[in-house]
Amino acid sequence: MSDAKQLMAQKSAKIAAGAVVCVESEIRGDVTIGARTVVHPKARIIAEAGPIIIGEGNLIEEQALIINSYPENIMPDSEGVEPKAMTIGTNNVFEVGCVSQALKIGDNNVIESKADLGRNVILTSGCIVGACCQINTCEVVPENTVVYGSNCIRRVQSEKPQPQTLQLDFLMKILPNYHHLKKTVKGNGTPVRN
Numbered sequence: 001m002s003d004a005k006q007l008m009a010q011k012s013a014k015i016a017a018g019a020v021v022c023v024e025s026e027i028r029g030d031v032t033i034g035a036r037t038v039v040h041p042k043a044r045i046i047a048e049a050g051p052i053i054i055g056e057g058n059l060i061e062e063q064a065l066i067i068n069s070y071p072e073n074i075m076p077d078s079e080g081v082e083p084k085a086m087t088i089g090t091n092n093v094f095e096v097g098c099v100s101q102a103l104k105i106g107d108n109n110v111i112e113s114k115a116d117l118g119r120n121v122i123l124t125s126g127c128i129v130g131a132c133c134q135i136n137t138c139e140v141v142p143e144n145t146v147v148y149g150s151n152c153i154r155r156v157q158s159e160k161p162q163p164q165t166l167q168l169d170f171l172m173k174i175l176p177n178y179h180h181l182k183k184t185v186k187g188n189g190t191p192v193r194n
């Protein structure tokens with residue numbers, strides 16, 4: 001990638017005030033990051049095939065990869081290819097080394113270490129995708145589903161996973177002490193009254 005393209009790609013990231021995004025993370029393309037979201041160093045968020053919109057209070061850990069890429073059978077310069085937005089809700093956790101290509105993720109989900117979500121998966125809310133589990137089918141995962149074990153067994157839990165508010169608060173205080181942060185967007189777009 002040329003320096004001009006790389007500079008433009010980095011400028012199109014919109015980081016809301018109150019988000020903590022480390023400079024060592026890689027953010028490419030049209031990415032919007034909501035308030036109180038923490039992006040660790042070495043996390044990668046790549047928007048190739050359309051924008052990525054990340055809600056509030058998400059935790060994206062080291063080496064997690066969130067990528068909105070083209071399907072394998074479509075080339076980026078093909079005619080008639082509409083960009084598809086990837087939407088991630090609130091209070092989700094993307095643990096170390098996970099890969100998410102899912103275009104729609106609801107709220108209060110946990111994608112554990114080394115888990116892999118395919119492009120055609122819709123993750124509703126309150127789901128846990130266990131460590132090293134893969135979901136690459138074209139499906140809507142029902143609310144409060146837990147996928148676990150070496151055979152990716154599924155069950156429905158009775159309660160949603162608790163939001164990681166204490167961990168987010170801790171990281172929002174500690175990370176700025178040890179890492180440089182990317183600049184956030186000032187204000188919330190509403191005019192100030194005199």
